[in-house]
Amino acid sequence: MDTLMLSRIQFGANISFHILFPTITIALGWVLLFFKLRFNATGDGKWMDAYRFWVKVFALSFAMGVVSGITMSFQFGTNWPGFMETVGNIAGPLLAYEVMTAFFLEAVFLGIMLFGFSRVPGWLHTTATFLVAFGTSMSAFWIIVLNSWMHTPQGYEMRDGVAYATDWFAIIFNPSMPYRFTHMMLASGLTVAFLIAGLSAFRWLLGDRSQGVRATLKTGVYLGALLIPVQIFMGDMHGLNTLEHQPQKVAAMEGNWETQSNVPLLLFAIPDEEARTNHFEVGIPNMASIILKHKADGVVPGLNDFVSEDGEVLHPPVAPVFWSFRIMVATGMAMLLLSWGAAFLMLCKGRGAEGLPKLILFAMVPMAFSGWVATLAGWYTTEIGRQPWLVQGIMTTEMAVADVPAPFVATTLGAYLSIYVLLLTAYIGVLFFLARKGVDGDVPRRRTPQSGEALARQVPAE
């Protein structure tokens, strides 16, 4: 493989690994604030139990997010120097604002949030929790602004092949930003809802009937049931926005080769770019036209419009976009079924978690990571869907790649991949380990015997 392909796989692997953890911490920060505020209001210890368990998951996820994020900030330079050389005047300030308004805020107050409960007044601990949650959301905001600008750039002018900012308001509020940001925040909320429901169901199945686990199971199910319809609606809006600004991406998502009316919604197909057609199509007649144009004979753009006269392909690779999109939608539908089913049973039987059949609780455990699947599939849809462009209409991905020998990139890629596999295994293992340990109350604190005055202090750090 050449340097370009290896660098793309490396960046793709890195950002895929990275996004798993912010997706958890963005919403989990707000859920922790909710637990803390419920505790402040009711004084009920179950909320503090919930806080203590989930703040550990937060700390672990946050560390994973930080270290993989640092890796990305360096890879801009080591693998993609052309990106900053061309659009640095726009990307630079956005990244700088992310570091200054978000990274320091969350990193500094995280220490107080994790370890400060008995050291600072209650209000300061609650404030620290709020600031960490706010920081993670700010971080998401700035990076989504930059990402959206790469899809729908505006507010700039090109001089000698370099982009210069002309209107910062237009850059920040570029056409796809509000949709993408909302879609991502909701994705984070759903990921956390199903993670909380899944791990709580796991504890429940192991026989944990504590108030803490009841509270978190309810929180997870209701949060999921509340957010999923909003997300489906927002996803549809985002799709319409993409149709307007990046029609070639929607054409790939629908697997539609010719611009035509009465386009079916394909449930299954194997897109073939050589023959420029689909094999084994199974579809609902007219449905894609109805979803995208709100009428059965609506005209949907086709991929063949995005091939230049000399045969250069200016649309994304079809199969990965087509399939990632279907995986995302299918996961969303499974989320809808499970969360509404569970919420319905809990409400109508009026017995909370006791009203849930075992089958539903068992289903919740693997669905704990459904948010990850949907988020990754969604990001693959939109990012592969932007190819061959890196910044739509300004520069292709190929233009940005560094002139590093391919064996170097292959070496680092191999190293990163093995570490990611190791860490992901360890992460998921530890989540379930913590859940098992948490059964029947909170994690017991081990105290190793020590001599003299050291006794009070030297206890394993948690």
Place this chain on the structure above:
Amino acid sequence: MDLFGDPAQWLPFTFAALMGVSILVYVVLDGFDLGVGVLFPFASDSEKDMMVASIGPFWDANETWLVLAIGLLLVAFPSAHGTILTALYLPVAIMLIGLILRGVAFEFRVKAPTPHKATWNWLFFAGSLMTSLSQGFMLGKYVMGLESTLGTWAFAMITAVFLTVAYSFIGACWLILKTEYTLQAKAVDWAKGGIWGLVLGLGLISLATPLVSPRIFDKWFTAPEIFWLAPLPILSGVTVYWLWRALGRLPNETDAGARTPFMLAITLFVFSFGGLAYSFYPYVVPEKLTIYEAASAPESLFIILVGTVFVLPMIAGYTALAYYVFKGKAAELRYD
């Protein structure tokens, strides 16, 4: 020259200064917590818990200074960012893997099942060591003008070792400040050993830098500069002597002067960094690209500067708050 008349002059200078400050703050702050990691094999298991407890609330924010420094290089001097990082491709990758391992080991070593703790402790040490060595290697390569020859490679290997020693030295000084009893006594011994490595490393880089570049030689060894630069090496020498004296008085009954070694170590880091910064100004890629040639468009720099002016004091403020909340001797890290 009217420095503040032309934004194409003063903006790059301001950003180079900001970047310099970020790197310095990073080297001091992450320097001590990386150093604590490098010292891990010399400590017993319960001491390891205490060592992590002393840096637990801070390490994350410390590392953010690296993101800020590299971010400023990225946003203010984009072409230099590409040149430097592609030239340092492999050491950067090793550093990143090191940072990943040690960052997650903080969490995993106490959250994973107890039998795995030894492995995570080892990975915490290995990650800290990889990070320190590769940063030292990059420093050496940078001093050598990013040239790739056998000689520069050998020099970089030496600076890799000395920067690691310097980090473990400031890490030991931090432990003297934050711990008690046998661990503190051990830290004093570590610092006494480390200081000689530090002096050797400082001397080596101070000698090599002017010899590699005639331009840097002229900046230091011509009149009148030599007279007002002379205090820097002299003050550094005095600091080293003072450090040695301070370490000799520790540990003691009242813990008097436990803060001194850490403060003096910071001073020494500041002097060394000041010397390097003076040598390389105005180049951002040694001998190839000045900060004025590499700078982004003034409009973009100005937008960032506005934010920086407001945000940096806030960052300083709440960082101070965090160090205040966790002041005094390190204690068990607990979530309740």
